[in-house]
Amino acid sequence: MALLSVQHLSIRLSTRHGDVSVIDDLSFDVQAGEILGVVGESGAGKSLTGMAILGLLDPPLAQSGGRIVFDGGRIDTLPPGEFDALRGKAIAAVFQDSMTSLDPIMTIGRQLTETIIAHHRLGRRKAEDRAAQLLAEVGIPGPRERLSSYPHQLSGGMRQRVVLALAFACEPRLIIADEPTTALDVSLQAQIVALLKRMASERGTAVMFVTHDMGLIAETADRIAVLYAGRLAEIGPTSDVLQSPQHPYTKGLIASIPRVNRPVHRLFQIEGTMPSPAARPSGCAFHPRCPVAIPRCPHDQPPLITHKRSQAACWLLDPSAIPMKETLQDA
Amino acid sequence: MTDISRHSPSLWSRLLRDGLAHELFRSHIAVLSALVVLCLFIVAIGAPVLAPYNAFDPGSANVADARLPPGAHGLFGDYYSLGTDPQGRDLLSAMMYGLRTSLAVGFGSVALAALVGVTLGLFSGYFGGITDALIMRIADIQLSLPPILVALLIDGVTLTLLGRSQHDLLAIPTVILAISTSLWVQFARTVRAQVQVEKGKEYILAAKITGVGTRRMLTSHILPNVMAPVLVIATVNLAVAILVESTLSFLGVGVPPTQPSLGTLVRIGNEFLFSGDWWMSILPGGLLITVALSINLLGDWLRDRLNPTMRTL
Amino acid sequence: MAFLLSRLVHALIVLLVTGFISFVIIRYVGDPVNNMVGQAATLAEREDMRRALGLDDPAVLQFARFLGDVLSGNLGVSYRYGEPVAKLLLERAPASLELSLCAMLLAAGLGIPLGVWTAINRGSALTRILLTLSVIGVALPTFLVGIILILIFSVQLGWLPAFGRGEVTDLGGWTTGLLTIGGLKALILPSLTLGLFQMTLIMRLVRAEVSEVLRSSFIKFAIARGVPRRKVYYRHALGNALLPVMTIVALQFGNLFAFSIIVETVFQWPGLGLLIIQAIQFADVPVLSAYLVLISGVFALLNLTVDILSPIIDPRLRVASHRGRVA
Numbered sequence: 023m024a025l026l027s028v029q030h031l032s033i034r035l036s037t038r039h040g041d042v043s044v045i046d047d048l049s050f051d052v053q054a055g056e057i058l059g060v061v062g063e064s065g066a067g068k069s070l071t072g073m074a075i076l077g078l079l080d081p082p083l084a085q086s087g088g089r090i091v092f093d094g095g096r097i098d099t100l101p102p103g104e105f106d107a108l109r110g111k112a113i114a115a116v117f118q119d120s121m122t123s124l125d126p127i128m129t130i131g132r133q134l135t136e137t138i139i140a141h142h143r144l145g146r147r148k149a150e151d152r153a154a155q156l157l158a159e160v161g162i163p164g165p166r167e168r169l170s171s172y173p174h175q176l177s178g179g180m181r182q183r184v185v186l187a188l189a190f191a192c193e194p195r196l197i198i199a200d201e202p203t204t205a206l207d208v209s210l211q212a213q214i215v216a217l218l219k220r221m222a223s224e225r226g227t228a229v230m231f232v233t234h235d236m237g238l239i240a241e242t243a244d245r246i247a248v249l250y251a252g253r254l255a256e257i258g259p260t261s262d263v264l265q266s267p268q269h270p271y272t273k274g275l276i277a278s279i280p281r282v283n284r285p286v287h288r289l290f291q292i293e294g295t296m297p298s299p300a301a302r303p304s305g306c307a308f309h310p311r312c313p314v315a316i317p318r319c320p321h322d323q324p325p326l327i328t329h330k331r332s333q334a335a336c337w338l339l340d341p342s343a344i345p346m347k348e349t350l351q352d353a
Numbered sequence: 354m355t356d357i358s359r360h361s362p363s364l365w366s367r368l369l370r371d372g373l374a375h376e377l378f379r380s381h382i383a384v385l386s387a388l389v390v391l392c393l394f395i396v397a398i399g400a401p402v403l404a405p406y407n408a409f410d411p412g413s414a415n416v417a418d419a420r421l422p423p424g425a426h427g428l429f430g431d432y433y434s435l436g437t438d439p440q441g442r443d444l445l446s447a448m449m450y451g452l453r454t455s456l457a458v459g460f461g462s463v464a465l466a467a468l469v470g471v472t473l474g475l476f477s478g479y480f481g482g483i484t485d486a487l488i489m490r491i492a493d494i495q496l497s498l499p500p501i502l503v504a505l506l507i508d509g510v511t512l513t514l515l516g517r518s519q520h521d522l523l524a525i526p527t528v529i530l531a532i533s534t535s536l537w538v539q540f541a542r543t544v545r546a547q548v549q550v551e552k553g554k555e556y557i558l559a560a561k562i563t564g565v566g567t568r569r570m571l572t573s574h575i576l577p578n579v580m581a582p583v584l585v586i587a588t589v590n591l592a593v594a595i596l597v598e599s600t601l602s603f604l605g606v607g608v609p610p611t612q613p614s615l616g617t618l619v620r621i622g623n624e625f626l627f628s629g630d631w632w633m634s635i636l637p638g639g640l641l642i643t644v645a646l647s648i649n650l651l652g653d654w655l656r657d658r659l660n661p662t663m664r665t666l
Numbered sequence: 667m668a669f670l671l672s673r674l675v676h677a678l679i680v681l682l683v684t685g686f687i688s689f690v691i692i693r694y695v696g697d698p699v700n701n702m703v704g705q706a707a708t709l710a711e712r713e714d715m716r717r718a719l720g721l722d723d724p725a726v727l728q729f730a731r732f733l734g735d736v737l738s739g740n741l742g743v744s745y746r747y748g749e750p751v752a753k754l755l756l757e758r759a760p761a762s763l764e765l766s767l768c769a770m771l772l773a774a775g776l777g778i779p780l781g782v783w784t785a786i787n788r789g790s791a792l793t794r795i796l797l798t799l800s801v802i803g804v805a806l807p808t809f810l811v812g813i814i815l816i817l818i819f820s821v822q823l824g825w826l827p828a829f830g831r832g833e834v835t836d837l838g839g840w841t842t843g844l845l846t847i848g849g850l851k852a853l854i855l856p857s858l859t860l861g862l863f864q865m866t867l868i869m870r871l872v873r874a875e876v877s878e879v880l881r882s883s884f885i886k887f888a889i890a891r892g893v894p895r896r897k898v899y900y901r902h903a904l905g906n907a908l909l910p911v912m913t914i915v916a917l918q919f920g921n922l923f924a925f926s927i928i929v930e931t932v933f934q935w936p937g938l939g940l941l942i943i944q945a946i947q948f949a950d951v952p953v954l955s956a957y958l959v960l961i962s963g964v965f966a967l968l969n970l971t972v973d974i975l976s977p978i979i980d981p982r983l984r985v986a987s988h989r990g991r992v993a
Contacts, residue, residue, distance in 0.1 A: 076890055102895075110892025117890075122883035125902050137891045188891055494680055497917060497965055502924035506961075509946035509954060510691060596807045603809045604931055606946055616807075623813060623932075627821055627828070635817065638810045645805035 024051035025093060025228050026075065026113075026196055032087035033070055033079065033252075035299065043086070044299040045070055045252045049326075052196065057222065057229045059243030059260070061236060061275070063296050067252040068232040072198040074098070075230075076115055077105045093195065111141045114194035116218075118201040120181035124173035130157075130184050131169025134191060141192040156187040160217060179210045183217065190221055196228045203238065215242055236279050240264055248272050251297055251307035253323075258332025268334035270312045306337070314338065383654035389647040397456045400449040405434075420630050436632045439621060447618060448637050454614040455644070458525060459595040462532035463587050466594075469533065470540025471583060475571050477541065478548025485545075492538045500535035504597050507531040508606050524609045528601060532594050539586050547579035588652035592645045599641055615641045673973045677966035684962035688955040689732045736959055742952035746944070751956045754941065760840045761831060762930070762937030766922045768857035773864035774915065780865075781872025782904055785880060796869070803866035808925050812859040812932035819855060827852050829934040860929045864918055871914055875907035882906070909976065916972045920965055 033045035045067045052058045062068045073079050075090055077097070090098040097108065109115075117123045125133060134153035138144060144152065150169060157165035160183040173181055182202065189197050199218065203211040219242055222229050231243055239246055240260065247257040248269065256269040267273045274292040294311040297303060303310055309319040318337050327339040396403060423436040423444075435444040477488040495503065508531040515523060551557060552575075560574055599616030601607035603623075608614050613621070615637045622633025723731075735741070741751040784793045820828035832852030834841045843849025879885065880903055888898045927939035934940065938957075945953035 078886055078890060106889075106892060106895060108892070109890055114892075115887065115890035117883055117887055119883060123887040125884045125888065125906065127905050128902070133888075136893055136897065140892050140894060140897075185887075188887075192892065497920060497969060498961075499921045499924040501928070502920075502961070505924070505927065505942075505946075506958065509942070512946055512949070514691075592805065596805075600807055600809060600928055603807075604928065604943055606943075616809075619810065619813070626813065626817060629821065631817055631821075634813055638813065641807065641810065642802075642805055645807070646802060649801070649805050 023094060025054040026052040026230070027091040028071070028075070028088070029091065030088035031071070031074060031085065031090065033067070033074055034084060034086040036082040036084070037300075041086075042300045043252065043302075044083070045074070046302075047088070048249075048252070048254050049088075050247050050254060050257055052228050052230055054195065055223075055226045055228055056244045057219065057231055057242055059239035059246045060230060060232045060249060061234065061239055061246060062249035063234060065296060065298065067299075068234075068249050069200050071249075072115070072200050072230065072232055075198060076109060076113060077102075110137060110194065111192045112194055113196045113198065114189040114192065116185055116189045116197060116199040116202045119205050120178060120185050121173065123185050124181060126173055129170050129172055130176070131171075134169070134184075134188060137188055137191045153187075153191075156191055157184070159221070160184070160187045162187075178206060179213070182206060182210070182214055186214070186218060186221065190225065190227070193225060194227060196230065197222065198230045198232070200232045201234070202231075204233070204235070211238065218242075236275055248275070251302055252299055253307055254326065254335060255308065256332060256334040256336075257326075258330075258334075262330065262332050268329050268332055268339060269308075269336050270314055270338075271308050272334070306335070380654075382650055386647040386650035386654070389643065390651055393452065393644055393647070394456070396449055397453040400446075400453045403449065405443060405446055420625065420633070422630070423632050423636075435636055438618070438633050439625065444633065444636060447613065448615070448640055451613050451615040451618050451637060452640060452644070454608060454612055455595055455598060455616070455641070458528055458532070458598045458608065458614060459591055461525075461529040462536065462594040462598070463591050464533075465529060466533035466536035466590065467540050467583060467587055470537035471544050471576075471579075473537070474541040474544025475548055475575065475579075478545035479552060479567075479571060479575065488541065489545075492541055495535075496538050498535075500532070500593065500597055501600060503535035504528075504531040504601060505604070505606065507534055508601060512606060524607070525612070528598060528607055531601070532597050535597070536590050536594065539590065540583060543582050543586060544579050547582065548575055551575050551578055585652065585656045588648065588655055592648040592652065595641075595648070596645055615644075670973060673970060677970055681959075681962055681966055684958055685733060685736065686729065688958045689729050691951060691955045691958070741956040741959075744945075744950055744953050746948045746950045746953070751952050754953065755938065755956065755960065758936060758938050758941050760842065761935060762926055762939060764842060764844065765853065765856055765860060765929070765935060765937060766919070766926055768853055769860035769864065769922060769926075770919070772857055772861035773868055773918075777865040777868030778872050778904070778911075781869040782876050782899060784869070785873045785876035785903075786899055788877075800866045800870055803862065806863075808859060808863060808928045809932050811862055812855070812929055815855050815859055816932070826855050828855065831936060856929050856933045856935055859932070860922065860925055863925065864922065867918065868911070868915060872904075872907060872911055875910055876903050879903045879906045912975065913972055916968055916975075919968055923961065923964060 028051070029049050031045055031048045032043060034041045035044050048067075048071065050058070060068045060071065070079070070083065073083075074085055075092075075097075077100070079085060085098055088098075089096055092108070092113065097105065100108070124130065131150065131153055134156065135146065135149040138149045138152055139146075142149075153169060154165045157168055162168055162180060162183055168176075173184075176184065182205075185202075189199075197218075202218065203214050206214060215238060218229065218231075221227070231239065233239060243260050245258065246260050246263045248255045248263070248271065250271050256263060256267065256272045258268075263272060264276060267276055271292070274290075277290045278292065280286065280289055292311055293313075297307065297310075303320070305318075305320040305322055306312070306315075306324050309315045312319065316337060322337075324335045324337045324340070326333040326335050329339050419437060419439050419441045421433055421437045423434065433443050433445070435448065438444055438447055473488050477485045508527055511523075511527045511531070515527075557570070557574060560570060565574070598607055598614060599619070602614050602616030603620045605620065607616055610617060618637035619634045619641070622630070622635075622637065625633060739752050741755070743749065744751050744754055747754060780796060784796055787793055816828045819826045827848075830852060831843045832848035832850075833846040834843045834849055835845045843853055876899075885898060885903060888902055889895070893902075926937065927942060929935065930937045930939035931943050938960075941953065942957050944950070945957070
């Protein structure tokens with residue numbers, strides 16, 4: 023059984039002019055201990071999905087359909103009190119900007135110990151020991167002394183390590199990492215991602231790694247889910263998705279990763295831009311930009327169709343959808 | 354921030370053009386308060402005509418009719434809809450005249466504060482340098498003092514300086530001076546900020562090149578374009594001025610008893626609170642609250658419509 | 667450090683200026699000699715008095731003497747009471763201070779929690795009621811609030827006294843009303859009147875600041891970590907909102923000073939406020955000028971306190987440690 027099961031999730035945004043569907047019928051699973059990469063452009067809805075799982079959607083956003091099941095139990099309908107107990111302990115989070123993730127007027131030691139004490143019955147001393155241990159584990163020198171530092175006294179890389187320590191503090195089963203390295207420079211990115219991966223595998227923690235950086239995902243994730251315009255375009259094991267992508271959007275994404283070992287005349291770019299949720303095209307949301315769209319695409323939204331170990335929402339995978347005249351493109 | 358780099362079109366066309374109010378609740382309140390303010394103005398201006406009795410005519414006051422409750426009839430058959438005060442004056446008329454005085458002093462104070470504040474703000478923003486530093490330093494010091502205190506001290510000191518008899522003659526100008534002293538800073542600061550913005554714009558540079566003199570520059574070019582927030586501040590501060598004046602009058606250091614304002618009426622009526630004659634102080638007080646509240650609401654609405662970036666508490 | 671020094675110098679300058687204004691008033695308003703000796707004195711007696719008071723000396727010398735007097739606690743003699751002003755101020759101070767303290771406790775004690783609560787529960791009916799009441803509260807002049815409270819609780823219900831301090835206990839130099847039932851009862855209505863406006867202000871301020879903070883990422887992160895909600899709201903959110911709130915609250919003490927004049931008049935509370943009103947009414951110049959010096963002293967102290975307290979509350983304002991950043 024999957025650790026986390028998102029089933030037909032829909033999220034709406036209430037505006038003055040009516041409701042807009044920002045996430046539409048999204049379904050995917052996260053297995054225990056695996057790293058699922060959730061990729062997509064800005065505005066595709068990846069962060070929102072994470073927020074919904076954590077129960078942190080604020081008005082005017084709200085879940086308008088579907089279920090979220092964690093460890094066999096439904097969590098999207100839990101009363102706030104019970105959900106609070108889950109957060110940090112069972113499901114934790116890492117956000118993008120470390121500076122704004124930490125309370126500026128509280129020492130990082132206090133922030134660590136308060137998280138630990140919130141979930142375990144430890145005395146102050148024991149909690150501090152544990153906090154120092156965590157800081158050492160994420161690679162912060164002089165951890166004991168660092169407990170009394172304030173966030174602004176640390177560099178960006180250090181702070182993100184602290185954020186990781188905070189996320190792992192209570193040994194969660196699942197971590198939602200929302201663009202954890204986007205605000206860091208490249209060399210730090212690699213370090214932080216490696217750290218995250220190591221700590222997760224040591225503890226058997228599953229990670230839902232949300233990012234727009236395909237290259238990063240290639241190194242890190244076991245499986246990849248590609249989001250487009252609030253819908254799932256493709257999902258499958260990393261190697262399969264990268265080497266033989268099924269959805270035209272995924273193909274475009276991979277093609278647009280610059281290769282350093284090959285001469286390039288111009289960088290590939292998918293034509294057009296991703297539509298805003300308010301202006302989502304009918305049928306398959308990608309069809310206006312799709313180089314291989316067929317007549318059915320604008321009319322009916324394609325379901326997820328299985329192909330070997332992946333699934334993709336594309337009519338081209340359904341033999342019955344293609345008129346006789348068209349031939350299957352290279353799979 | 355609204356674009357004020359051209360000569361601002363009339364306020365009305367701007368208000369109408371800016372579309373619907375986003376909260377129906379708020380616009381209802383605004384309309385209601387505007388109506389109330391309008392009524393109050395009419396009553397105040399037309400008091401000599403509208404009031405049933407002339408409150409200042411000693412002949413109309415009948416001491417025998419003193420302290421009658423609302424709705425009572427006097428010894429000679431006079432009807433007092435809101436009762437009478439300790440000297441037998443009809444309370445309704447006294448309140449109307451009092452409203453007049455309160456509004457007049459309030460307006461005078463705000464007008465003076467605006468005049469001084471805008472001028473100083475213009476100089477401060479345009480000339481910069483020592484002028485600016487000096488004016489702003491004084492403003493800073495004064496800003497830490499609450500308006501009531503400033504007004505009270507100035508009023509008190511002047512009273513002491515002039516002696517009682519002279520003070521009564523000059524009371525109203527003194528009060529106006531005192532209140533406006535406590536209010537000018539806000540005008541000065543806002544205008545100064547606006548001027549500093551305008552100063553850098555091209556049309557000013559163009560005017561300078563064509564040799565426009567300083568005085569014309571300030572009055573014809575810069576002034577019209579920095580006026581927008583002044584209206585909002587004026588409205589908001591009108592309520593403050595009225596409240597400060599009523600407080601000063603209540604404390605006995607405001608307008609003279611010969612020309613009572615609403616605050617004075619409350620003071621006079623307060624003496625008799627314990628004997629159960631509540632109307633002499635509560636009714637003028639209620640009118641005072643109504644005035645302040647409706648002007649406040651109107652000012653809030655005005656501020657929200659014209660310049661949302663000025664939103665404070 | 668340098669910052670504090672400059673603030674100190676600034677405060678001293680303000681004090682000097684007010685001192686000067688004070689001096690001008692007391693020296694040149696009316697005729698001090700007249701006020702001291704009365705109408706019937708002879709010319710010779712007046713001359714003696716003039717010399718004794720040093721009124722013929724150059725102005726600068728007189729100003730210096732004035733400053734010296736002020737610093738050593740000699741603030742002149744009241745025209746009305748015939749007693750040293752300093753003594754009068756000290757006698758009356760406890761009454762005003764107690765009142766201000768109670769009012770502030772009330773204002774902050776109610777204002778801060780209500781502000782946080784309305785920031786968290788934005789849509790609730792109670793929030794809307796409270797906000798509406800606060801809008802009305804701003805338009806209510808303090809003296810009217812006092813009168814209405816007296817009307818309800820003293821005149822109609824007869825529960826609480828409307829005038830004076832009730833029974834006070836003398837603890838050496840300080841007289842307090844907190845130790846007797848009568849004294850406590852007498853404190854209620856005035857404190858309420860004085861504190862109401864402050865409470866409205868504080869509530870709206872806290873609400874605005876906390877609402878702002880609640881939108882921050884670290885709040886979301888704290889909730890995501892499972893930190894209990896109450897701790898998130900009252901420790902993290904309020905803690906971060908507190909600095910701007912504190913600054914304004916400290917400056918509000920100044921407002922208290924001003925409004926206590928009104929409240930003491932309404933309730934005939936024997937404090938500094940009533941003293942100054944009576945001084946104005948009776949043209950008691952020494953008291954008036956001493957009051958000026960007192961006020962500027964108090965305000966200077968207030969501003970200085972805020973400057974000192976700010977770095978304590980917000981660690982980001984503290985001088986950077988020489989350890990510097992760690993890579």
